[in-house]
Amino acid sequence: MSRILYSGTRNASSWAFRAWLALKEQGVEFEEVDVDIRRPQRWANLAKIAEISPAAAVPVFVDNGFVIYDSSAIMEYANELGTSSLLPKDIKLRARARSMIAWQHSTFGNICSGLSFESSFYPNKKQLSADEKASAERIYSMWETELADHGGPYLVGDYSLADIAFVPSVLRLKLHHPVTNDWPLTAEWMRQLLNRPLVQEWLMDANKLPPIYHEGYHRG
Numbered sequence: 188m189s190r191i192l193y194s195g196t197r198n199a200s201s202w203a204f205r206a207w208l209a210l211k212e213q214g215v216e217f218e219e220v221d222v223d224i225r226r227p228q229r230w231a232n233l234a235k236i237a238e239i240s241p242a243a244a245v246p247v248f249v250d251n252g253f254v255i256y257d258s259s260a261i262m263e264y265a266n267e268l269g270t271s272s273l274l275p276k277d278i279k280l281r282a283r284a285r286s287m288i289a290w291q292h293s294t295f296g297n298i299c300s301g302l303s304f305e306s307s308f309y310p311n312k313k314q315l316s317a318d319e320k321a322s323a324e325r326i327y328s329m330w331e332t333e334l335a336d337h338g339g340p341y342l343v344g345d346y347s348l349a350d351i352a353f354v355p356s357v358l359r360l361k362l363h364h365p366v367t368n369d370w371p372l373t374a375e376w377m378r379q380l381l382n383r384p385l386v387q388e389w390l391m392d393a394n395k396l397p398p399i400y401h402e403g404y405h406r407g
């Protein structure tokens with residue numbers, strides 16, 4: 188049995204982080220190949236990934252030679268490999284979890300483009316613009332509603348792929364725009380989510396790496 192996750196740099200690859208969390212959470216054993224996506228080696232390394240994956244991006248999961256690419260597909264596959272489920276049994280709740288995952292995977296309020304995952308690890312954080320703050324607060328309100336509607340402690344009740352999908356966004360949003368008492372359920376959910384041992388394991392490694400700066404972060 189050979190299972191390989193081509194993962195990404197710990198303080199740069201939010202997508203690999205999600206796939207890695209889902210696989211680990213489901214107890215799937217795999218070898219991890221760290222693909223360094225920092226410049227300048229990024230291009231040569233991604234060219235090698237292109238030899239196995241048409242998407243030419245990480246993460247890629249190779250299960251006995253069978254290639255699964257895109258974090259979302261890997262998360263679903265991890266879920267199916269495990270003996271327990273990271274999706275709710277109830278059809279509507281399951282659809283709700285998938286709605287959140289799809290939203291995160293597509294636009295997610297467009298806030299992530301100006302707030303890279305890498306910026307979570309910068310010692311000096313920029314001030315968010317009024318628009319960015321409004322977007323962050325809209326997202327906090329959405330999380331608060333989900334937690335209130337489904338009784339917590341996680342978004343659809345039990346820990347699910349929806350929580351995993353949001354981990355990198357929780358990190359970057361919380362570190363740039365702290366959650367106040369206006370969103371008490373969200374604050375507690377974030378605390379629990381970021382303290383999960385697997386999340387901490389990844390973040391401890393990420394914090395040891397030199398920050399990867401993007402031009403324009405402090406200007407924009």
Ligand SMILES: N[C@@H](CCC(=O)N[C@@H](CS)C(=O)NCC(=O)O)C(=O)O
Binds near residue numbers: 200203256
């Ligand atoms: N939708 C893809 C996105 C993957 C992605 O963009 N990965 C980044 C690293 S986090 C990458 O490899 N980018 C390659 C590039 O931009 O050329 C997924 O969810 O797996």
